[in-house]
Amino acid sequence: MPANTYDAIIVGSGITGGWAAKELTEKGLNTLVLEAGRTIDPGQDYVEHVPVWELKYRNWDDRAKRQKTQPVQREVYYACDEYSSKFFVSDVENPYTNVPGSKFSWIRGRQVGGKSLTWGRQSYRWSDLDFEANLKDGVAVDWPIRYADIAPWYDYVEDFAGISGQAEG
């Protein structure tokens, strides 16, 4: 196989990797995307149209298996369920460690599209309440950016992704 040279190599095809691939290729860069997970066929694999009576446990889920293989992923109880658990990683095959005494629930997908397939379709802009939180709470490091820096990029991304909102009062 001939050696290829790329201007950019992107690891992961989820929301971040996917967006990076879009931007870089649109700007003319020869781009390679690497994805560890399996490919997805929307006609076969998507679950939005699956009627609940086609689920063996009618969405009570195979809890024994879920507790064993996805104890962390199933914390996202509204998404990692009998329909969609296949879009979340196996915690058994993907262990990680925490600082002793702390808790971090690392929720991951491992397929083409990554967590864009399980994204809940709500995207709220952060405000300076969020950007200034570390400073105001005296926690960790003060982030070097504020809402004003990000606002035009929110516009840019939301326009493409079709994210919209309305002042409902």
Added chain:
Amino acid sequence: MIDLIIPVTDTPGAKAARVNEFIDVILTDWANGDERQAFLNGLASIDKRSRELFGKDFVDASVEQQTTLLRAIDDAAMAGHSNRRLARHGNTIPEERDKQLQGNFWDVFKGITVHGYYTSEIGFTQEENLQIIPGAYHGCMPLTGKKA
């Protein structure tokens, strides 16, 4: 019993929706040993009550007798619910998850019957008239008095 909880009306009931098969799957593949035994004990207690009241097993009693017995159990169970939030099924919050077969037998039995019915094709499409992909949204419609 499922047929008495959700009988045939102008839509098919729990028996037509094969809720008994759903209960079988849950007892066989989903329940742990304790839950299975508790459920079977609960069914046996219904028979015991039936024999005490009518001198027959539940399945041999008349429909009127069966209804009387279950209504008495349901009334007693309902009276005990005033402060307790009932278990939710499906995408339920972690504190309440996995407990569908735990607790008072009648609550468990009624709960699994109702869940098995409303997640069946009959319950979902006929009784509830739901669609997975809803059609158009009609913002302004005259009231007709018909069921939604």
